[in-house]
Amino acid sequence: xxxxxxxxxxxxxxxxxxxxxxxxxxxxxxxxxxxxxxxxxxxxxxxxxxxxxxxxxxxxxxxxxxxxxxxxxxxxxxxxxxxxxxxxxxxxxxxxxxxxxxxxxxxxxxxxxxxxxxxxxxxxxxxxxxxxxxxxxxxxxxxxxxxxxxxxxxxxxxxxxxxxxxxxxxxxxxxxxxxxxxxxxxxxxxxxxxxxxxxxxxxxxxxxxxxxxxxxxxxxxxxxxxxxxxxxxxxxxxxxxxxxxxxxxxxxxxxxxxxxxxxxxxxxxxxxxxxxxxxxxxxxxxxxxxxxxxxxxxxxxxxxxxxxxxxxxxxxxxxxxxxxxxxxxxxxxxxxx
Amino acid sequence: xxxxxxxxxxxxxxxxxxxxxxxxxxxxxxxxxxxxxxxxxxxxxxxxxxxxxxxxxxxxxxxxxxxxxxxxxxxxxxxxxxxxxxxxxxxxxxxxxxxxxxxxxxxxxxxxxxxxxxxxxxxxxxxxxxxxxxxxxxxxxxxxxxxxxxxxxxxxxxxxxxxxxxxxxxxxxxxxxxxxxxxxxxxxxxxxxxxxxxxxxxxxxxxxxxxxxxxxxxxxxxxxxxxxxxxxxxxxxxxxxxxxxxxxxxxxxxxxxxxxxxxxxxxxxxxxxxxxxxxxxxxxxxxxxxxxxxxxxxxxxxxxxxxxxxxxxxxxxxxxxxxxxxxxxxxxxxxxxxxxxxxxxxxxxxxxxxxxxxxxxxxxxxxxxxxxxxxxxxxxxxxxxxxxxxxxxxxxxxxxxxxxxxxxxxxxxxxxxxxxxxxxxxxxxxxxxxxxxxxxxxxxxxxxxxxxxxxxxxxxxxxxxxxxxxxxxxxxxxxxxxx
Numbered sequence: 025x026x027x028x029x030x031x032x033x034x035x036x037x038x039x040x041x042x043x044x045x046x047x048x049x050x051x052x053x054x055x056x057x058x059x060x061x062x063x064x065x066x067x068x069x070x071x072x073x074x075x076x077x078x079x080x081x082x083x084x085x086x087x088x089x090x091x092x093x094x095x096x097x098x099x100x101x102x103x104x105x106x107x108x109x110x111x112x113x114x115x116x117x118x119x120x121x122x123x124x125x126x127x128x129x130x131x132x133x134x135x136x137x138x139x140x141x142x143x144x145x146x147x148x149x150x151x152x153x154x155x156x157x158x159x160x161x162x163x164x165x166x167x168x169x170x171x172x173x174x175x176x177x178x179x180x181x182x183x184x185x186x187x188x189x190x191x192x193x194x195x196x197x198x199x200x201x202x203x204x205x206x207x208x209x210x211x212x213x214x215x216x217x218x219x220x221x222x223x224x225x226x227x228x229x230x231x232x233x234x235x236x237x238x239x240x241x242x243x244x245x246x247x248x249x250x251x252x253x254x255x256x257x258x259x260x261x262x263x264x265x266x267x268x269x270x271x272x273x274x275x276x277x278x279x280x281x282x283x284x285x286x287x288x289x290x291x292x293x294x295x296x297x298x299x300x301x302x303x304x305x306x307x308x309x310x311x312x313x314x315x316x317x318x319x320x321x322x323x324x325x326x327x328x329x330x331x332x333x334x335x336x337x338x339x340x341x342x343x344x345x346x347x348x349x350x351x352x353x354x355x356x357x358x359x360x361x
Numbered sequence: 362x363x364x365x366x367x368x369x370x371x372x373x374x375x376x377x378x379x380x381x382x383x384x385x386x387x388x389x390x391x392x393x394x395x396x397x398x399x400x401x402x403x404x405x406x407x408x409x410x411x412x413x414x415x416x417x418x419x420x421x422x423x424x425x426x427x428x429x430x431x432x433x434x435x436x437x438x439x440x441x442x443x444x445x446x447x448x449x450x451x452x453x454x455x456x457x458x459x460x461x462x463x464x465x466x467x468x469x470x471x472x473x474x475x476x477x478x479x480x481x482x483x484x485x486x487x488x489x490x491x492x493x494x495x496x497x498x499x500x501x502x503x504x505x506x507x508x509x510x511x512x513x514x515x516x517x518x519x520x521x522x523x524x525x526x527x528x529x530x531x532x533x534x535x536x537x538x539x540x541x542x543x544x545x546x547x548x549x550x551x552x553x554x555x556x557x558x559x560x561x562x563x564x565x566x567x568x569x570x571x572x573x574x575x576x577x578x579x580x581x582x583x584x585x586x587x588x589x590x591x592x593x594x595x596x597x598x599x600x601x602x603x604x605x606x607x608x609x610x611x612x613x614x615x616x617x618x619x620x621x622x623x624x625x626x627x628x629x630x631x632x633x634x635x636x637x638x639x640x641x642x643x644x645x646x647x648x649x650x651x652x653x654x655x656x657x658x659x660x661x662x663x664x665x666x667x668x669x670x671x672x673x674x675x676x677x678x679x680x681x682x683x684x685x686x687x688x689x690x691x692x693x694x695x696x697x698x699x700x701x702x703x704x705x706x707x708x709x710x711x712x713x714x715x716x717x718x719x720x721x722x723x724x725x726x727x728x729x730x731x732x733x734x735x736x737x738x739x740x741x742x743x744x745x746x747x748x749x750x751x752x753x754x755x756x757x758x759x760x761x762x763x764x765x766x767x768x769x770x771x772x773x774x775x776x777x778x779x780x781x782x783x784x785x786x787x788x789x790x791x792x793x794x795x796x797x798x799x800x801x802x803x804x805x806x807x808x809x810x811x812x813x814x815x816x817x818x819x820x821x822x823x824x825x826x827x828x829x830x831x832x833x834x835x836x837x838x839x840x841x842x843x844x
Contacts, residue, residue, distance in 0.1 A: 031471070031474065246469040246471040247471060248458050248469070248472050248475060249458070250461050250462075252440070252457060253457075253458075304478075306453070306458035306462075310453065327708075328632070328707055356441070358495040359383060359386075359445075360379065360442075
């Protein structure tokens with residue numbers, strides 16, 4: 025097969041990163057893949073799972089395998105925006121003149137681990153908003169660019185809800201993907217026990233640097249997508265809106281607000297990275313289907329019935345996808361299905 | 362078309378296959394309708410003559426030919442063909458993307474790689490038939506008209522009906538018969554057409570009313586008919602529909618999933634109550650519901666409404682009262698009304714959430730209090746029945762719990778003072794004193810009157826009240842009811 029050298033390099037980098045992370049993390053292959061997809065797509069990722077599943081370790085290992093600066097913020101209720109962004113402090117120079125000097129906060133790093141993000145107040149959470157969207161922060165009226173690539177990996181756990189502040193929808197929408205970290209299977213648990221209690225921890229090597237990540241991000245945007253695949257992605261996003269005339273019954277019944285255009289962008293970008301990571305030069309319908317749940321699950325807001333009935337958004341997305349696919353097939357002639 | 366003859370060849374091949382399948386499909390449909398026409402022609406063989414079988418055959422052939430021609434002539438979009446190829450050969454939309462992007466002016470280097478990759482993959486393919494055969498509905502029925510054609514072709518011609526009955530009677534008798542039958546028809550035709558719209562029982566009732574019924578209801582007044590039928594007492598069983606809906610919803614749920622963080626955050630007591638009410642009423646009739654559970658639920662709703670200052674506590678109280686009076690259907694109605702209000706309030710709160718900067722719990726800062734370890738404030742406490750916060754205790758000055766309990770616990774909380782008023786009609790001017798006097802009433806009259814009446818009956822039963830006053834007290838409550 026004729027392969028583009030850049031694509032070869034990307035596939036190699038992707039596999040190498042995954043292999044490095046898997047030296048430390050047992051199982052969670054899908055989560056690792058989606059985190060890498062999120063990073064190469066230029067988005068931010070929110071990981072959700074109960075404590076002790078290795079969310080923080082996954083992110084730390086990823087940062088160790090990248091030649092990029094890393095900082096970690098443990099979110100607490102008393103954390104202030106200035107603790108994240110930084111602040112102007114008065115310093116005295118050699119001549120004894122005093123002036124303001126900007127003290128950089130931990131946000132000025134390539135990879136930012138926002139651990140237990142839902143424990144900080146909304147005010148502090150929103151300090152991340154500008155940085156996540158614009159790649160810059162404004163302090164004292166001056167905009168300061170963040171280093172590129174800038175990648176936020178946040179974690180939160182669904183238990184111990186006392187004293188937590190749920191991320192507002194606007195903040196959630198900033199995350200390209202929301203990933204759920206599940207309990208490991210028994211074989212994986214045995215491997216975790218062996219790996220963490222017998223031998224010394226595995227050494228992780230740095231396999232990809234910042235400029236490479238940036239060039240891969242540009243490459244990903246070149247991946248072509250056929251119009252019918254793009255239409256399928258937009259149909260899924262539109263089908264999450266109960267007001268849309270072709271919305272499936274399940275969306276009309278349980279959804280209050282559907283996914284935003286950012287959701288469609290996340291879907292297509294994620295699909296492009298997935299395609300390239302598999303050594304493919306084009307986006308397929310399967311890529312869109314694979315990315316729909318992580319890209320849309322946090323962007324669908326359930327209505328009263330949906331919440332009261334305990335509807336799972338993952339199931340909802342799956343049902344919406346099925347309906348959209350069936351509707352697309354129905355609209356074609358039988359010979360062309 | 363693309364720059365690769367191999368891809369173009371594949372697309373041409375599939376396009377031809379699609380055309381052939383279409384020709385088959387429309388050809389069969391055409392043959393069916395041609396055969397139907399042939400049957401019609403052969404049925405009128407008597408009039409057409411010996412050419413009828415040939416016409417029928419021609420119709421079948423023409424129908425099939427027209428269908429085939431239509432199928433072959435219809436345009437097949439190349440993009441559709443490319444998608445068929447992708448699906449059939451597992452090419453992951455490579456051909457469709459190549460076809461679309463190969464000619465685009467903004468094609469990138471990656472598109473060149475894509476084209477090369479697609480060509481290589483297509484060259485490695487083993488070509489097979491990919492377009493499935495679709496049999497039209499007419500195809501399954503085609504044998505019937507064809508067989509009918511064959512049978513009719515060999516059968517003797519069927520004489521066409523002349524439109525008149527055979528002449529069995531002499532002419533004079535015939536005229537008499539005709540006259541008699543026409544006069545009978547005239548007599549019976551009007552009532553017969555009317556009878557078709559009514560059931561026999563309604564017809565009888567209608568006659569009875571005409572004979573000696575009251576003047577209020579007329580012949581066409583259907584409400585009068587329904588008034589005393591068994592239909593009046595029947596109610597639609599909506600619970601069975603709700604149950605069916607619940608079963609479908611359960612299919613959406615996964616048992617082993619982790620809790621959804623967002624929904625956990627937004628879950629509140631209202632939704633708990635909603636779920637409980639759904640569980641209680643699902644698939645049951647009012648007479649099958651446990652009054653105890655319904656009472657508990659109504660009490661919970663009432664308490665929740667009272668705590669949040671919401672407007673459904675009155676409905677919940679009304680429901681409780683109805684339940685006490687042995688009217689579970691009224692209690693259920695009241696519960697439904699309360700649920701509707703609860704839902705409306707929740708929706709309203711969520712609509713304004715973004716504008717007010719966060720969820721209700723965040724705004725009130727309760728989360729912070731809890732995080733500091735202060736524990737829930739008195740506003741947050743959930744009170745059991747009759748366990749209200751006593752005035753003067755705790756940080757909140759708002760009295761909670763049942764009014765009767767509070768008054769019993771602290772007789773100085775609310776007092777009544779008055780002075781006599783002289784005038785045309787003597788009377789008293791009264792004022793409420795104490796803490797209660799300065800606050801708006803928190804209890805709805807209709808909600809508490811039932812409780813008070815029950816307390817009165819209890820007191821009378823337990824002989825706490827002198828026997829001479831029993832009638833007087835009862836007549837007082839009766840007067841309240843009348844008002």
